[in-house]
Amino acid sequence: MTAGGPPPVTVIHDKDDHPAWTTAAHAAHEPALGRLTVDPSPANGAPAALAHDLLYALGKRLPQGGEKYGTWADSQRPAWDAVATWVLTHHIGHLIVCRTDRLTHARQRQLLALRERCGIRLTLLWHRQVTPALRTLLEETPHHIIETLPQARIALDRTEHSPTGTPSAGQQRPTEPAPRRQDGGQWITSPAPSDGVVTNRPKRARCQGAPKLAPTTSSAPSARGRDHTPADVLAARLTTVAHPLHATALAIHAVTGADINQLALIRGIDINETATTVKIHDSTAHRRCRLYPLPTWTRRLARAAGIHGQLKDRAPDSPLFPLITVQDGEQLRLTATGIRYHLKPTP
Incomplete structure (x- = not known):
């Protein structure tokens, strides 16, 4: 977490629900530069659904076929622990969330908790009139509200230093493995032990x-x-x-x-x-x-x-x-x- 706490929450107020605002948010998605945009699926009733959305935005895929024993992702705490770990590992310093107004209060609180835990900048897009629910959510949280599209674009393009103090903007792009040949989906054989x-x-x-x-x-x-x-x-x-x-x-x-x-x-x-x-x-x-x-x-x-x-x-x-x-x-x-x-x- 950053010294002195994370930056204030930014609320981008798109009262007319115009597509240009959501398009700008999606365009800001650039994990290699520390910006992550997530468009949640509020119809999903699973307890850890919002955590799943963030994991997918980070390029992760949930385990399949765990009907016999269940999987760790079925529970909120392990799923959010995984989200926080990857946010810090990949130096994500700015999380942008679309359709925040459609999320339940509990899931909105989960976003605030992730902000505190990881020390990141949090930008929430609110696509209707400001409601008492939003004011209640933010009443004890430092925040500011943006109501024009040009200002919104500037806010969305903010690139933060990572919580570990390493710049995550253009000065330093994390290197990812680049396959030298196409992955044909074949099974990978377990290697024989080396000597060590x-x-x-x-x-x-x-x-x-x-x-x-x-x-x-x-x-x-x-x-x-x-x-x-x-x-x-x-x-x-x-x-x-x-x-x-x-x-x-x-x-x-x-x-x-x-x-x-x-x-x-x-x-x-x-x-x-x-x-x-x-x-x-x-x-x-x-x-x-x-x-x-x-x-x-x-x-x-x-x-x-x-x-x-x-x-x-x-x-x-x-x-x-x-x-x-x-x-x-x-x-x-x-x-x-x-x-x-x-x-x-x-x-």
Whole structure:
């Protein structure tokens, strides 16, 4: 969150519901510059529907096929935790919401809560006369109202510094993996484990976190065999995974070959501060843990897992992927199936 709190809420008052105002809002959508526009689907009665809309606007896709156990996205808190994590990870500094007047009061409050949690600029488009409901919503929130289209366009094009203090405007565009060949939708085979660097733990000494290793810019995860699909294809698929912990766990699996039990042992401190190294534990005994360098394409996902842990106030030495073994990793397997990735079975 930014020092001193987020900027005041901007309400763009389109009292005549003219298409030009919504068109301007859609044109402002530029996630690479820190601006995100969402056009909610208020007819959706699911409790986490608005969170789902934001995840879709961020390019994420919800898990499918979880009828047997349900999915994390069915509940409001996990869904909004995912939204907040991705907003911070992708340095979104300005959220623009169309059709705010059609949202329920509870969903409007969810937007204000996200603004506070992430320290972002929030712009709300109100497409009818100002109502007492809007005044009630904003009575304790700093805000200003814009009522002309030229002023609205200026407000919509505002690009904020990211909540982490890094400029998200033209000075710095986040780099995304660019596939070198078209993704034909084929299944990606789980790679064979690479060797890593063994770390010996002295008796009665605590297992330390991951140190910094020599950086690697390799774009390909460690894998052997003809069935290997280039990492840029897997990276592109992982950018669509809605849950940040699932995306990170699958990226680490692709690099290290760690199975679900090993993924469950990874702690927050087992990814170093620069997200360039991960430690994989041999067992709860921690006798011969291994260090693996993280390729460039995995590092944003690794940072997302750390941000998620901070938002949830998890201790740095607590598990990075809590509940990853619930139903024998069923939720993670659903995610892997959704991106057509073969997750290594647990021994």
